Amino acid sequence: MVRRVVTDRRVTLGLTFVVAFCSIAYELVYSELLTVFYGGTVLRYSITIGLYLFSLGVGALLSTHLDDPVENFLRTEVYLAVAGPAGAGIIILLNSFPDVVFAGKPAITLVAAHVPILLVGVLSGFEIPLLNELLADREQTIFAALGRIYPRSVVRRVLGVCFDVSDANHESFSEVLGVDYLGSLAGTVVYALVLFPAYGLVVTVLVLGLLNALGALTFAGWVLWGRSWTASDSRTDFGASGNPGSWRPLLVVGLLLTGAYAGLVVNAGAVDRAVTGAYIGDQIESEYRPGQAEVAVESFTRTPYQRVTRYERTITGRQKSETCLRLDQAIQLCDSWVDSYHSGLVDVPMSTFEDPTSVDVLLVGGGDYIAVDHLEEYGVSIDQVDIDGTFMQMARNHQYLGQFNDGAETYDRLNTTVGDAFTYLRRTDDRYDLVILDVPGVRSDDSMRLYSTEFYRLVKRHLTEDGIAVTWAYSPYFHGQHHKSFVNTLRAAGFDRHLPYSVYEDFDGDSERERGERFYLLSDDTTPTPDLSRARSAYLDATAEQYDGWNWQFLTRYRGVDPNSVFNPNYDIIVEK
Incomplete structure (x- = not known):
């Protein structure tokens, strides 16, 4: 007997919103990091969005080979909770050793810095097909309920001006896709207006990882607590394996990630200062000949428009050190x-x-x-x-x-x-x-x-x-x-x-x-x-x-x-x- 998974629509669509929110926000973080390191805002954002959309398509195509939607969706969210923040870390690390020089380094690091875009894109491409499989009840979609609220006849007449129309199609794929687009919109707006101005890139990517990990745990908890049934006999369905024990490693990883990300986000200011301060100090020193200058970052503050860094620099041959101030990457003033x-x-x-x-x-x-x-x-x-x-x-x-x-x-x-x-x-x-x-x-x-x-x-x-x-x-x-x-x-x-x-x-x-x-x-x-x-x-x-x-x-x-x-x-x- 072929079993189909029927999940609670509120949980599934809520997860659709969250995963779409996180996926697009990851790509915006990557775009900004690439702009910081390689310049060219328009170029970096254009390439990032293009690669993301391409990899989404690749992920959707590869998803046809995935079996159990329950376990594979859980795996996807845990993988994204790891890959999303790790991708930002990789981009930073690739640009944190300016004194290390080898043939072809600029081209190699530039290409490698775009790999996280593809990885997150492919994993995100798995999500919509898997979520669609989880919404097997086709008759009570949100759009079917909305049909009793909005003026359907008026909508059909307006669409009929340019299109051949019929009655609304109560297919869950349209529902999942619509919520996915809504989550993407929310991700771009909240990233631009809240996350980036308030927390900066480092803490923002940790917040996104936390959301992915919480999404995975929420989904696993809902299934394990008996909120997913087989269509035939309403017994708890744990997917193709039928054995929730196979999820144990995923749940352990999800719990560890949630705890780690939550702790880091609670101490957002200290994390941002530590990571960004260390990177900025290395970058400033790299502007001088090796061993010519020592830099110690004293304070780091972020405004809605720029990063303000105060640091002490000591240059070989000078009698005393001096304090300088930078706005983003540009030096603003020095004592001297x-x-x-x-x-x-x-x-x-x-x-x-x-x-x-x-x-x-x-x-x-x-x-x-x-x-x-x-x-x-x-x-x-x-x-x-x-x-x-x-x-x-x-x-x-x-x-x-x-x-x-x-x-x-x-x-x-x-x-x-x-x-x-x-x-x-x-x-x-x-x-x-x-x-x-x-x-x-x-x-x-x-x-x-x-x-x-x-x-x-x-x-x-x-x-x-x-x-x-x-x-x-x-x-x-x-x-x-x-x-x-x-x-x-x-x-x-x-x-x-x-x-x-x-x-x-x-x-x-x-x-x-x-x-x-x-x-x-x-x-x-x-x-x-x-x-x-x-x-x-x-x-x-x-x-x-x-x-x-x-x-x-x-x-x-x-x-x-x-x-x-x-x-x-x-x-x-x-x-x-």
Whole structure:
């Protein structure tokens, strides 16, 4: 006699929702990890989703060879509870030994980092066919019940405009597939709005593993407690084996995983700091020659927009260590050059104005309030726009940043807006004498918008007749492709002149100042000359001899290089290292 498994519909569909939620969220975690390590947000997400959908199809095809749906579904969930978090760990490990070098390493590690996508995809492809087999009662589906609620005749008429229609099909496959799609939607939304912003990648993947393990235990418990029957005699059906003892290893693994994941999730903050801090320390050290630097991560915080890392670094040959701050992978400031950077960003352009108290300034970014502190010395009026309100709150309360910004958030001529600068400039009619762009480097697709022709056109449109803009810039000698794209983007936005200059610091401890951060003053036809005698900066007073002359130049036009646009991006503008 052929037995068919009849399970409680609420449990089966609930599991369908959970497994779909976890599967898509795993792939989003993998996409973000690959973006962190290899760059190219659009590329990484596109390839990940493509491989995931392909492997889903492979899994569905292979599922035709699977026998007992009860035991195989339990196995699938336990395997996913292991493979999902392990896949994230593999991607991290593949990129945790930068000093290990061998032929073909970049290509080999890149390919290997995509294996977890395929594994989770194939296992996820097993789930829908197995769940469909578990819903053998075809007559009382959710859709059949909904047929008594929604206006079926109206729906048929609407569909009939474009399709040949008939009465609703009470097939459980449609029901399982519909709930699966709903779970996928929930997974993407909850990941983006809750899990990633609140917990980051490491803890998020542990939460997903916990959900998979709990799903496996819930399913096993429901069957073992007699909630699954054979259609013929209502006796408990344990699947093809008929022996629940064969599940014992799976249940033990499921219980161990549940306990382990639950313990780690309860201590989410410590786990995130330990794993991410260790990785970041190794990555920072890898930027120097072997043995040249030692890095100790002191604190690690995550905001909805970026990862904030404070660390102590000791470089061979220097007398003392210093504290630095990073936002994601980009260095934000270090003790030794925080003053020179902000003197170049703020005090040099402010020295072009004879009466600074009449100057209206737009500060884009600058959430650490250090630029505001420099501007306060001139009595200017400041509108500040920064998207990361959490980081700004941190800067107001953090002792380390407080030593540099001196409580500048209380300046009475400061008006701060927490929001997107692009949107702000589109909505405001205000015009400014000086626009300061204290924005992160363009390290990924996410920041390309602030390096687009559309953004710089907005900046130019909001300058007064004699207004100027200032931004820091990557060196054209070390980032040639970025420089060409950046300059052509500025030209396309209407800026045709720039005044390049740099600040100078003793970076190697030999008592000689070397060229440091590079800056551009930008204009279309106004060419005000900086006068450092007007600058209120002890640093510029001490280094004034470094600036022999100020030379406004026409921006070079590079042939064959497209500007970067929101709608026609030039990915050469991204600086990956």
